[in-house]
Amino acid sequence: MARSVLNRPTGFRRMLSLVRPRIGALAGLAAVLVAAALAAMALFFALIVLLFSNVRGAAALLVIPLMFGFAAVFLWVAIKLMVAPAAVVIEELGALAGLRRSWELTRTNWWRILGITLVVGILVAVITQVVLIPASLLPTVLSGVISPHGGSGQDATLTVAVSIITAVVGALVGAVGYAFQTSVMALLYMDLRMRKDGLDIALLRDMETGADPDGIPGRKAIAANPYPGYGTAPGAWPNGR
Numbered sequence: 343m344a345r346s347v348l349n350r351p352t353g354f355r356r357m358l359s360l361v362r363p364r365i366g367a368l369a370g371l372a373a374v375l376v377a378a379a380l381a382a383m384a385l386f387f388a389l390i391v392l393l394f395s396n397v398r399g400a401a402a403l404l405v406i407p408l409m410f411g412f413a414a415v416f417l418w419v420a421i422k423l424m425v426a427p428a429a430v431v432i433e434e435l436g437a438l439a440g441l442r443r444s445w446e447l448t449r450t451n452w453w454r455i456l457g458i459t460l461v462v463g464i465l466v467a468v469i470t471q472v473v474l475i476p477a478s479l480l481p482t483v484l485s486g487v488i489s490p491h492g493g494s495g496q497d498a499t500l501t502v503a504v505s506i507i508t509a510v511v512g513a514l515v516g517a518v519g520y521a522f523q524t525s526v527m528a529l530l531y532m533d534l535r536m537r538k539d540g541l542d543i544a545l546l547r548d549m550e551t552g553a554d555p556d557g558i559p560g561r562k563a564i565a566a567n568p569y570p571g572y573g574t575a576p577g578a579w580p581n582g583r
Contacts, residue, residue: 428531
């Protein structure tokens, strides 16, 4: 996605060669996120057990708001850390540094990212159901057309075959949907860096000069002000005040 911003075609093999050095860091990031999620779940269930062991009858009234509060905090943190994988790959950061980078980039943009994420999730869910609903009706249709008077053996064979086809179709649809969602996440990361770091100016410079045609755009650290004196030096562009 970063290369497509500069209209640089990238095949799967080229993409894999560029990402290979960051696979270890991505695995570390995944381990940190999974460990944090498990710790949060353990804390949540420990609080529930503590409530029921001490408050007893009234604990049921406290569990519901506690669940909503936990879900809200989980959602807030998930949005704040959403672009951490992109930061780890593009900026060559470690797992913890990628989390801090994502937290910084999403500052003041939480609601916008949440809205985009919800719209994309609903869109993918609707498209998935549109594809999978006809597949779920396939066994009934085929059994009536292919084997209207078939025995139990034919019905069982047909059911197994259709189940395999449905599972393959579901896996393909899920893979495409996941790829689309991660592409949106990558575009959000590029957009946030354009807003925070002036990455768009640096990308325009790379496009004009043709610098690093085989690399990943935006991999080098971009300062908040890519050009010294921008908006302040005599004769410079206006600073918008």
